[in-house]
Amino acid sequence: ERELIDKDIERLNKQIESREFERNNYLVDIAPFIYLKDEIEKSYKIIENKVEKGELPPQIRETFVHELLERGYCICGNDLNGESRKILEQYITKLALSELSEISIVGKTTIIQIYSDIKEFPEKIDKLNEHINKLNDDLEQKKRRKEQISAEIKDSDIDEIRRLENRRNQLERLIGNIEGDIKSLNRDLEIFNSKLSNKEELYVKEMSKDKKNLILKKKLSLVKNSLKTIEESKLIIKAKIRDQVERNTKNNFLTLIRKKHAFKDIVIDENYIVKVLHSHGYNVINDLSAGEYLILGLSFMSALMTISGFHAPVIIDTPLGKIDDEHRSLITTELPRFLHETQLVLLVTPTEYDHNVKKNLDEFLLKENYYEIRENEANTESMVWCDVNCS
Structure with missing residues (x-):
């Protein structure tokens, strides 16, 4: 024992x-x-x-x-x-x-x-x-x-x-x-190694005391160190941004997609190539349907908007034309939440804007910002019309 x-x-x-x-x-x-x-x-x-x-x-x-x-x-x-x-x-x-x-x-x-x-x-x-x-x-x-x-x-x-x-x-x-x-001897060894390192630095410093080049060498050293620091900072920031976009894209995609168990992960590698991993682990980015590609694009776009730091309107033309009713419902209820505090402009056809879509968007739609296109009887002219009662 x-x-x-x-x-x-x-x-x-x-x-x-x-x-x-x-x-x-x-x-x-x-x-x-x-x-x-x-x-x-x-x-x-x-x-x-x-x-x-x-x-x-x-x-x-x-x-x-x-x-x-x-x-x-x-x-x-x-x-x-x-x-x-x-x-x-x-x-x-x-x-x-x-x-x-x-x-x-x-x-x-x-x-x-x-x-x-x-x-x-x-x-x-x-x-x-x-x-x-x-x-x-x-x-x-x-x-x-x-x-x-x-x-x-x-x-x-x-x-x-x-x-x-x-x-x-x-x-x-x-x-x-x-x-x-x-342990005591190891501490003594560390002290002696530190002293040796200081002596070596002092030796190099004394050997390089050329009055004509000393100031230039210092400036050059500062520039090199600054460039190194900037490059390291850039890599760190880019890696953090990539990781955050990857996480947000994955969360958004798995929220919007109907076949949630068919996909395992969304990966953005170091070369910024997007991969969609099947539940069995292989990449299916080239095998997605048109609707799945659209959902992936919306997920990636909303992930970028979340971390960009800029507040600009998002305009999407016919976003509901290639997808089924279940995906329409998910997009019209979740996409406005992904783009919280961002102006979202959807250019939809009468076919896309059915009763369920209208019901889902009513939670987010401002009545005064609802527009429709009206044509004259001869269908020779059209105009954008805003009517607070038209929705």
């Missing part, structure tokens, strides 16, 4: 160490976001305000204006000189500041994810601590049982058993002392 307990103690110690490492890494990752929550919120509001005012993103690229100035004439053929050239030069200054802040628009999606991570923090840290405490309780229970067994053996009347038990205890103490010495 004691041998089994020793194995359990070793296993529990490893699990505790692993869980504590996981918890500490999580705290290191989440702590900056928690401490900077107010500043992150301010940044988000600033970006949102500029987007709403139309200041971001810039409507005209700075490179286009530079090309006009270099050519010396406008795309209409008129020469650029005097006041017109001065206006363009002033506009370049405003564009430079605006285009520098374009990266903040991409960061808006990251901020939304950070908010979600902060909200999940209390529940997640409680679960980690609860698991660690449970492992510690199990470990203490095993240790107490081991001590109990040792005490029972020591109280035995057999001299040989008592002698071996005492010897075992001596060896365990000796092993503990040796393990402590090993």
